[in-house]
Amino acid sequence: MEVIVAQPLLKANEELARQNRNMLNRGGITTVNLISAPGAGKTTLLEKTIGALKNVFSIGIVEGDIYTTFDSERLAGQGVAVVQINTYGGCHLDAQMVAQALERLPLDKLKLLFIENVGNLVCPAEFDLGENCKVAILSVSEGSDKPKKYPLVFQEAEAVILNKIDLLPYTDFDLAAVKEQLKEIKNNLVIFPLSAKTGEGMEVWIEWLKDKVNQTEKLFVTG
Amino acid sequence: MHETALIAEVLKTVRQSALEKNLSKVTKIKLAIGKLSMALPEALIFAFQVLKKGTICEEAELEIESKEIILQCLECMREFRPQDYLFSCPFCTSRQVKIIQGRELHIISFEGEENELGSNCGSTLIKSQ
Numbered sequence: 001m002e003v004i005v006a007q008p009l010l011k012a013n014e015e016l017a018r019q020n021r022n023m024l025n026r027g028g029i030t031t032v033n034l035i036s037a038p039g040a041g042k043t044t045l046l047e048k049t050i051g052a053l054k055n056v057f058s059i060g061i062v063e064g065d066i067y068t069t070f071d072s073e074r075l076a077g078q079g080v081a082v083v084q085i086n087t088y089g090g091c092h093l094d095a096q097m098v099a100q101a102l103e104r105l106p107l108d109k110l111k112l113l114f115i116e117n118v119g120n121l122v123c124p125a126e127f128d129l130g131e132n133c134k135v136a137i138l139s140v141s142e143g144s145d146k147p148k149k150y151p152l153v154f155q156e157a158e159a160v161i162l163n164k165i166d167l168l169p170y171t172d173f174d175l176a177a178v179k180e181q182l183k184e185i186k187n188n189l190v191i192f193p194l195s196a197k198t199g200e201g202m203e204v205w206i207e208w209l210k211d212k213v214n215q216t217e218k219l220f221v222t223g
Numbered sequence: 224m225h226e227t228a229l230i231a232e233v234l235k236t237v238r239q240s241a242l243e244k245n246l247s248k249v250t251k252i253k254l255a256i257g258k259l260s261m262a263l264p265e266a267l268i269f270a271f272q273v274l275k276k277g278t279i280c281e282e283a284e285l286e287i288e289s290k291e292i293i294l295q296c297l298e299c300m301r302e303f304r305p306q307d308y309l310f311s312c313p314f315c316t317s318r319q320v321k322i323i324q325g326r327e328l329h330i331i332s333f334e335g336e337e338n339e340l341g342s343n344c345g346s347t348l349i350k351s352q
Contacts (some may be wrong), residue, residue: 002334003244009254009328019276092225122261123225151308152259155321155322185312187318 013127016095020130021103024113029060031113031118032209033129036137037146037152038119045137045196046114050078052206055129057111057213062101064093064118071116081105092123095130112213121146125153131214132159140164140173147181154182159190161205164194179212225268229328230274237333238279246335249283257290257327264289283333292325 008023024031034042050059058083061070064067072084083101085093098115115131117124124126125134136157138146141164148156160182168175175193182189194201195205233252238240251268252271258261264287271285295302296312303312311318 001246001337002332003240003246003248004332005236005240005330007236007330009229009236009330011236012232090228092228094228121322123228126225126260126262148308150261151310152261155259155310157225177277184311186310187320 013095016099017128017130018149018168020099022044022133023102023107024130024132025216025220026157027107027110028217028220029110029113030209030213031115031129031133032212033115033117033124033131033134034137035117035121035124035134035157036119036139037121037142038137040119040139040142041051041196042116042119042137043074045161045163046075046116047078048199049114049206049209050075050080052127052202053112053209054078054080056210058109060105060107061109062093062098062105062113062115064081064116066090066118077167077194081110087118091118091120092119092127094127094206098129103120111217112209121150121153125150125156132212135159135161137161137163140167140171144172144174144178144181147178147185151185152190154185157189159184159208162191162193163196165193165200166198182198226262227270227274229262230267230270232278233271233330234274234278236330241279241335243334244335245281245338247338249280249333249335251284251286251334252280253288253331253333254346255288255329255331256313257325258292259325260328262328266284279335283335288331290324290327293323294320294325295323296320326338 036042060082061075064085065071066087066089069084072082076082083104085097085101115129134157136153179191182191190206194205237249237252263346275281292305293302294305294310296317298317299315301314310320
């Protein structure tokens, strides 16, 4: 007997992601899924972003790591709601893990939620978590060839942060060529060259986030 | 890298569907895997060999249909295969493109043997959603 299934392999994940998205949208919460390779600077970027926005919006963080709680400890010191997910070997977060994390966050108080995915440029691109947008981070020290090597994550992203631009003088990273490659992969990508460490370029990213939060408010919170 | 998680999902879905159809064992599973998904067929097969043990799919073989990337230009409307993962139209250089094929991660179908009791004669084709 042959049984025609004809369904997406990740159907269960997609259904859970839809439930997460509905819940977050109903609460008027803007959710950003941050994806990068290990060491691109996700946690430092989050620290600096929280510093700039915590007096403007209440912020929550879902922190994904394979092991350890180092990152969530760093972020908890910032006075925001942080929930740690340890995947114990898993290379990405999935919608089920995020659903469990959401139960432990004060959703009625939050306006902006960051999900810091497990450091990896391949698998996280495939798993919808229920976010409003994915933001990919690529750091200067990783080299100029990464967009071409990992096109899916940049296809899926709405914005790309080119982090650690303070290191540009010490590497052969070609900023113009990488921007061009990214536009070739996805024409309407928003690109933020910045240094989370020195603060250069951060204000444009912060303004973009503020706009996102305002858009979500308009769309999902009725007056 | 996520091939193991993908295969675990395949086994879960097929198991449930096979039980609903009153199958005693699954003999073949067909997947469609797009090149853009970056799931490697060899790694999927390896994960399948490991994870199928002790399940209804223990004796099943895995068949993978690999799907090339095909894009459509939204300006000149022509379809093309991108070179080197750069997604601009080779005919009119436009960057407004749509992915037609290559993003697939689908279970197409599976085959199995029915339980002796209550089985229909011959091979039947059942469409589930």
